[in-house]
Amino acid sequence: xxxxxxxxxxxxxxxxxxxxxxxxxxxxxxxxxxxxxxxxxxxxxxxxxxxxxxxxxxxxxxxxxxxxxxxxxxxxxxxxxxxxxxxxxxxxxxxxxxxxxxxxxxxxxxxxxxxxxxxxxxxxxxxxxxxxxxxxxxxxxxxxxxxxxxxxxxxxxxxxxxxxxxxxxxxxxxxxxxxxxxxxxxxxxxxxxxxxxxxxxxxxxxxxxxxxxxxxxxxxxxxxxxxxxxxxxxxxxxxxxxxxxxxxxxxxxxxxxxxxxxxxxxxxxxxxxxxxxxxxxxxxxxxxxxxxxxxxxxxxxxxxxxxxxxxxxxxxxxxxxxxxxxxxxxxxxxxxxxxxxxxxxxxxxxxxxxxxxxxxxxxxxxxxxxxxxxxxxxxxxxxxxxxx
Ligand SMILES: C[S@@+](CC[C@H](N)C(=O)[O-])C[C@H]1O[C@@H](n2cnc3c(N)ncnc32)[C@H](O)[C@@H]1O
Numbered sequence: 360x361x362x363x364x365x366x367x368x369x370x371x372x373x374x375x376x377x378x379x380x381x382x383x384x385x386x387x388x389x390x391x392x393x394x395x396x397x398x399x400x401x402x403x404x405x406x407x408x409x410x411x412x413x414x415x416x417x418x419x420x421x422x423x424x425x426x427x428x429x430x431x432x433x434x435x436x437x438x439x440x441x442x443x444x445x446x447x448x449x450x451x452x453x454x455x456x457x458x459x460x461x462x463x464x465x466x467x468x469x470x471x472x473x474x475x476x477x478x479x480x481x482x483x484x485x486x487x488x489x490x491x492x493x494x495x496x497x498x499x500x501x502x503x504x505x506x507x508x509x510x511x512x513x514x515x516x517x518x519x520x521x522x523x524x525x526x527x528x529x530x531x532x533x534x535x536x537x538x539x540x541x542x543x544x545x546x547x548x549x550x551x552x553x554x555x556x557x558x559x560x561x562x563x564x565x566x567x568x569x570x571x572x573x574x575x576x577x578x579x580x581x582x583x584x585x586x587x588x589x590x591x592x593x594x595x596x597x598x599x600x601x602x603x604x605x606x607x608x609x610x611x612x613x614x615x616x617x618x619x620x621x622x623x624x625x626x627x628x629x630x631x632x633x634x635x636x637x638x639x640x641x642x643x644x645x646x647x648x649x650x651x652x653x654x655x656x657x658x659x660x661x662x663x664x665x666x667x668x669x670x671x672x673x674x675x676x677x678x679x680x681x682x683x684x685x686x687x688x689x690x691x692x693x694x695x696x697x698x699x700x701x702x703x704x705x706x707x708x709x710x711x712x713x714x715x716x717x718x719x720x721x722x723x724x725x726x727x728x729x730x731x732x733x734x735x736x737x738x739x740x741x742x743x744x745x746x747x
Contacts, residue, residue, distance in 0.1 A: 365393035385579040387570040392418040402547035414555035420478035438467035444603035483530030585678040621657035630662035632697035704743040
């Protein structure tokens, strides 16, 4: 359940149209890692970056190429060396009874599960952990709702241990099915280079992958990405419970939150777009300091990323959703298009997906003028080519 996951067909479309087998893809805001899955199936290589450390685990699980059986995913919920997350607030999220069993299962995961199988076991364990908590598992955000508190009370009055194990095995079965499904597509032996934030256990060193400050160290053919949305939820905060059980410290998680777009406080001076300037004046009129800050740091972060990365050889494919500040629609794709034109790229096409039908069709409207006549919410795939 990764929020705002790519529609895989969008990625596949870009791969088929703009790359050849053996070519290189790049997703600097890779999230769940959809690009890695599509790359492996179609025989392309890929570089994936994300601030969220879970990217590595998700990519390893979703592109797992060895045989796996349900037995390989066994977990001991009575393990005698429990793991305690390094988060002062963790007990706020679980009643004592659940915490005790979960910490044993996670102790087992850390110490006994084979390194290669760890991502596969982590997924059902994370799902169970979220369900057996006061956080509302129906909402991506970490949130203690009335429904979740009642759910915990109900569970406590039943044979919840048996239920927890059954739920684990049900999810584990789903993971094995997904792995087999992926393998039926006969993935090719491609290179997938993942850079995700990480906390080195032995040295205590923080590796923070902030894509706007990173630089590609190799050439790639196509950038395909769906960046954070302008008023996105905070990904790192939403994942805090998961990150804590995976072993990351509270301090490390806090250091990631500070880098998240658009909450990272990046100032002006990086973007070059007329539409950005015009709309900034409109946002200023709202007299809302916080909204203006978000607007500025969002676009300047994305611009900074492009200014730092000139190793993209032929195409930028940029997928963004509808955004409004108050009642004002913000055409992210047009602002990014103008900035990329300033950097020497040329506009190839903007494909518009009406969200209701999930169908891509070619827009006959000039992307520079379609601001007013849009009634349905749409997602836009902006495609830019390197001007030769
Ligand atoms: C819309 S999601 C991408 C979803 C992805 N396309 C998929 O298919 O799952 C945006 C991602 O940007 C990441 N992000 C936010 N700020 C970042 C930053 N400064 N550096 C790197 N990644 C960042 C978030 O962690 C999130 O995973």
